[in-house]
Amino acid sequence: MKGTVTMSSHDYNRYRVSVSGGELSVGVWEPVAYGPGRVPTICVIHGITSNHLFFAGLVAALPGVRIIGPDLRGRADSRLLGPPFGMRAHAEDVLVAINTFAEPGPVTLVGHSMGGFVAMTLAGMGAGVDSDAEVADRFRGPVLIDGGLPLPVPQVGEDEVTGALDDLNDHDLDTDHLIAAVLGPASERLSMSFGSVEEYLAFFAAHPAFVDGLDTVASESFVYDLAAKDDHSFQPSTSIEAMQADSADMYTGGAFRNALAQIMSSQRRQAEVTFLFAERDLIASEPGLYPPELVASYQQRWEDLTVVEVPGTNHYDILLTESGIDACAEAVTARLGATDDGGIES
Numbered sequence: 001m002k003g004t005v006t007m008s009s010h011d012y013n014r015y016r017v018s019v020s021g022g023e024l025s026v027g028v029w030e031p032v033a034y035g036p037g038r039v040p041t042i043c044v045i046h047g048i049t050s051n052h053l054f055f056a057g058l059v060a061a062l063p064g065v066r067i068i069g070p071d072l073r074g075r076a077d078s079r080l081l082g083p084p085f086g087m088r089a090h091a092e093d094v095l096v097a098i099n100t101f102a103e104p105g106p107v108t109l110v111g112h113s114m115g116g117f118v119a120m121t122l123a124g125m126g127a128g129v130d131s132d133a134e135v136a137d138r139f140r141g142p143v144l145i146d147g148g149l150p151l152p153v154p155q156v157g158e159d160e161v162t163g164a165l166d167d168l169n170d171h172d173l174d175t176d177h178l179i180a181a182v183l184g185p186a187s188e189r190l191s192m193s194f195g196s197v198e199e200y201l202a203f204f205a206a207h208p209a210f211v212d213g214l215d216t217v218a219s220e221s222f223v224y225d226l227a228a229k230d231d232h233s234f235q236p237s238t239s240i241e242a243m244q245a246d247s248a249d250m251y252t253g254g255a256f257r258n259a260l261a262q263i264m265s266s267q268r269r270q271a272e273v274t275f276l277f278a279e280r281d282l283i284a285s286e287p288g289l290y291p292p293e294l295v296a297s298y299q300q301r302w303e304d305l306t307v308v309e310v311p312g313t314n315h316y317d318i319l320l321t322e323s324g325i326d327a328c329a330e331a332v333t334a335r336l337g338a339t340d341d342g343g344i345e346s
Contacts, residue, residue, distance in 0.1 A: 009063040025077030026097045027052045027069040034064040041066040047113030049238040051076035053221040061329035070097045074242025085245035088255035091122035109142035116148020124259025208284045271304040280314035
C-alpha cells in the first residue's frame, strides 16, 4: 500500500495485487460518507495510453461511491507488468482488482476509450459456452465513455473511415496503419523523451485537445504517467508493445467481439449499456472517434442501447470539463440507482 490522499468526498490509497505475471497497481477511492447498506461500487478502466488518475474529476462528482481504478498492465504504476496484453488479459486483471476491493454484490463497470472495450469484455465473460454465471451477475453497465463499441476502420491511404462491425476480427487489417490513423500523436508520444516534468506538461499544453489549458486532474495524471530513465530524462510509461498489441486486439481480437455479441443479443443486458460519445476526436477535430452516422447505425441496430451525445467535448476532456463530467456522472448515477439498494439515488 502507498500513502493515503484525502479529498473532501473520498480517501484515496494505492495498492498492488497479484495477477498473472506480476503485480497490478490499483487505486481505490473510498467514500468519506455514504448511506445505509452496501457501499455502491464502480470500477473505472482507463484508455490505451492513460492511467486511473484520469478519472479523478469523475470521482469527485460521485460522493458516497467506492471507485476502484486499476492501472492496466504495461502502463503507469503497472508498467513493469508485461504480456499477455489484449482485452481478455486486461479483463482478467480487472476482475482480480474488483474481487480484492469490492464487497459482494453488483459492481458497475465504467470504461473510457480502450477501457470501454475491456469493460465490455469483462461484462461478457460470464456469457456463452464457458459461462460463469457468478461473473455475469456481478457486473452492471457498462457505462462506455467514447469507447467500447466497434470503431470505424480507416482505409489505407485515405482519411475517411468506413463502418466497423463487418470489419471486426479481420486479421488482414493493417494494424500499424490503424494505430497511426486512430491514435496519431498519442502513439508518437510513447517514443519521445522529455528533459523535465515541465517539458512534458508543456507538450500537452500545446496539444489541440487541451487548448483551454491543463487542469489539476489532467496535470496530475500526466505527471503520474512519466517514468524516469537512467539518463535522468523522462518518457511516457506506456509500453509500445502493449499499445500495439492492444490496438490490434480492439479490432481483430475475438474476446471483445464475442462479448459484444453476447451482451447485445440479450435485451436485458443491452438495456444496461450506456454509451457516451464526444463531439470531437483525439486532436479536437470533428467528427469524433464515433461519427454521428456510425452512432446512428448502432442505435438502429441496438434499440435498447442508451446513447448520450456530449456536445462541446473531445475524446479527452469528456472526463475533464464540467459538462463532460456532469454527463458521465449522471450516466453512472443512473446505473447505480437502478442496481444498488440504499446507496445513491438517481
